[in-house]
Amino acid sequence: MYINACSTISHQNSFQNENWINELTLLDENNELITPNYKEFIAPTALRRMSKIIRMGLTCAKDCVKQSGIENPDAIIVGTALGCLADTEKFLNNALTLKGLIPPTAFIQSTHNTIAGQISLELKNHNYNVTHTQNSLSFEHALIDAILCLNEDDSNILVGAVDEEIPLLGELTGQFGLDSIKNKLTSSASFFMLSNNKTETSKAKLVDSYTVGLNTSDSKKIINEFLERNNTSLADVDLVLSNSYGTVSDSEIKNLFDSIEVIPVEQHTGYHLTTAAFGMHLATEMINQKSGNQILIYNTLNNSNIGLTLLQSLEA
Amino acid sequence: MEDLKEKLKEQIIDRLNLEDVNVTDFSDDMPLFGGGLGLDSIDALELIVLLENDYGIELANPEEGKEIFDTINSLADYIQKNRK
Numbered sequence: 001m002y003i004n005a006c007s008t009i010s011h012q013n014s015f016q017n018e019n020w021i022n023e024l025t026l027l028d029e030n031n032e033l034i035t036p037n038y039k040e041f042i043a044p045t046a047l048r049r050m051s052k053i054i055r056m057g058l059t060c061a062k063d064c065v066k067q068s069g070i071e072n073p074d075a076i077i078v079g080t081a082l083g084c085l086a087d088t089e090k091f092l093n094n095a096l097t098l099k100g101l102i103p104p105t106a107f108i109q110s111t112h113n114t115i116a117g118q119i120s121l122e123l124k125n126h127n128y129n130v131t132h133t134q135n136s137l138s139f140e141h142a143l144i145d146a147i148l149c150l151n152e153d154d155s156n157i158l159v160g161a162v163d164e165e166i167p168l169l170g171e172l173t174g175q176f177g178l179d180s181i182k183n184k185l186t187s188s189a190s191f192f193m194l195s196n197n198k199t200e201t202s203k204a205k206l207v208d209s210y211t212v213g214l215n216t217s218d219s220k221k222i223i224n225e226f227l228e229r230n231n232t233s234l235a236d237v238d239l240v241l242s243n244s245y246g247t248v249s250d251s252e253i254k255n256l257f258d259s260i261e262v263i264p265v266e267q268h269t270g271y272h273l274t275t276a277a278f279g280m281h282l283a284t285e286m287i288n289q290k291s292g293n294q295i296l297i298y299n300t301l302n303n304s305n306i307g308l309t310l311l312q313s314l315e316a
Numbered sequence: 317m318e319d320l321k322e323k324l325k326e327q328i329i330d331r332l333n334l335e336d337v338n339v340t341d342f343s344d345d346m347p348l349f350g351g352g353l354g355l356d357s358i359d360a361l362e363l364i365v366l367l368e369n370d371y372g373i374e375l376a377n378p379e380e381g382k383e384i385f386d387t388i389n390s391l392a393d394y395i396q397k398n399r400k
Contacts, residue, residue, distance in 0.1 A: 101368050
């Protein structure tokens with residue numbers, strides 16, 4: 001299946017910038033989310049009540065539709081680990097502090113499937129619409145769903161992932177003693193138009209995605225079996241994009257991938273639980289710019305979960 | 317009555333996050349929904365909450381909503397007659 005459009009809003013200059021992978025910077029605590037002027041993509045009447053996560057997701061989704069020319073995808077599938085945090089916090093604060101009726105907007109928009117729902121409303125799309133929330137594997141689960149749809153009768157699937165940082169999340173991670181990530185929390189959205197049809201906008205092939213939950217005892221075996229089932233091996237992998245954020249040591253990475261170049265995605269995107277989607281956009285552009293024929297995205301943001309996604313060049 | 321209309325406009329702009337709208341942008345007889353101010357069904361729910369929390373008016377019959385929420389004039393008139 002082909003990746004016919006990609007769009008990312010992140011702490012890199014990634015949105016509608018074809019050269020963004022050549023402008024990557026290493027993030028520090030001062031990096032801000034780089035956002036477009038949302039009014040160019042969303043009507044003011046709808047935009048006024050949308051939180052950051054909805055704005056990011058909807059804008060990337062619409063950008064993918066525009067790039068691909070597919071105005072009515074056969075499915076809209078979204079992965080999000082923590083969902084609409086800002087609206088959830090607002091709703092809970094209202095419930096705790098206001099007397100009388102609670103204003104409904106924040107509650108309505110606090111559910112995880114708000115993003116996919118808003119995309120559906122905006123595109124006037126009545127097809128399959130699902131949100132996957134599976135901790136650090138939310139994006140991979142969305143991808144697997146998209147692959148299953150494409151293996152049946154669907155032709156074009158809009159799939160992506162989005163998570164947002166809010167100040168309260170930093171406070172909570174500090175209270176839980178997770179100081180290593182407290183100041184690295186970030187937001188991003190990455191969406192893709194996947195298709196069974198190769199078009200002039202095709203950039204790379206999505207070969208497969210696979211997850212293992214609550215069992216990482218033999219990562220090497222899991223990786224090898226995943227590659228074998230796709231008729232390839234580590235010897236043919238040009239690059240690994242890892243999302244580990246310290247859950248896997250450098251020596252373990254070396255043991256897993258030997259001499260293959262490994263780029264830690266988190267150094268460019270910060271910490272949130274769907275950075276694998278950012279990794280997939282990065283891998284797509286790298287393949288499109290001939291920086292590799294086969295790239296593996298290795299996700300162990302939660303050290304009891306493994307997510308594996310394999311991309312290949314159009315020629316492979 | 318004029319003070320109430322001005323206050324209602326300010327409350328609507330604030331509660332409904334009408335970022336680019338000023339009090340002077342909508343007249344007392346401009347339709348709030350549809351082609352006028354462009355409010356929608358979620359806004360209607362917010363207005364019902366505003367009526368109850370700020371003016372002590374419980375909208376018992378939803379059928380009346382369309383008439384009450386037609387314009388600032390109709391909303392102010394309804395509040396004037398029913399506020400507690």
